[in-house]
Amino acid sequence: MADDRPRWLSGDEQAAWRAFLDAVRLLIDSLDAQLQADAGMSLADYEVLAQLSESPGRERRMSGLADSVFLSRSRLSHAVARLEGAGWVERRKCPSDRRGTYCRLTDAGFAALEAAAPGHVEAVRRYVFDAFGCDEVTHLARLSEAIRSRLTS
Amino acid sequence: MADDRPRWLSGDEQAAWRAFLDAVRLLIDSLDAQLQADAGMSLADYEVLAQLSESPGRERRMSGLADSVFLSRSRLSHAVARLEGAGWVERRKCPSDRRGTYCRLTDAGFAALEAAAPGHVEAVRRYVFDAFGCDEVTHLARLSEAIRSRLTS
DNA sequence: GAAGATTGATTACTCAATCTTG
């Protein structure tokens, strides 16, 4: 016979899960606050700019960019509109597929990213990696990969 | 002499960090979407209701509640206003310290939480713990604790 | 009709200002 009762979390799982949710909320908020105060951008903005800076020609199609940073198309459109207003990116129509749009990092955008990077990386170090040894870095990667692969399948 | 150059992340650290950010964004979005679709509440709402359900008398002071779920006071006030509108919580003035406010889970709120819980827990299992063994649960708890303690010190 | 991308309306969050009580 079927068993429809929910499978609850064990005590250990529950404790781990709450610690995780708390840590994530604290961490993302802290990084957002640091970037906003020191560089006038959000963490999501930073990731968008960073992706562009590593792309050939410092540009990406909007859809690919959205997939890379795991933002919805709509959210990316709004974010890029703001970044364009700040003069940090430019959009242009894709010549080959005229449905598409390229988003390119401007020189000003690259400069803003370079200015933001040291403080942001320092914060990531302080909040995360300075507390970790090699093993913990491996664990973080493994756990994150496991979750990511379950959710992108 | 001083060295002001930023300490960049190693390749392994960078990969772990990006995987982590991606996993967190996917995970939180998925859990939010599941709760919103199946129970009409956000993940933050769920955590607030869950905290209340475990408190004596099913009530907490606003400030303690905010600390427990790591939300700003302002954000909690807005959230509780919405929850009160839904009939899931009630607020009353604290008699001993009249600056304070108690937030209490109503019967309807408790019922809503009970209705939401199985689907939510099942999602947490599916997305996270079903992929983990005992060791991974321990790792998750340790990493989360390390980050949390750095940020609440 | 489906993919790429944007828009507008609604809802939620943040930040600074405010109000009240200790």
Added chain:
DNA sequence: CAAGATTGAGTAATCAATCTTC
């Protein structure tokens, strides 16, 4: 003046609808 809590204004997020091109 500090602590507890809320408010309103401004900003950012989501969701459904739309537009264009393949």
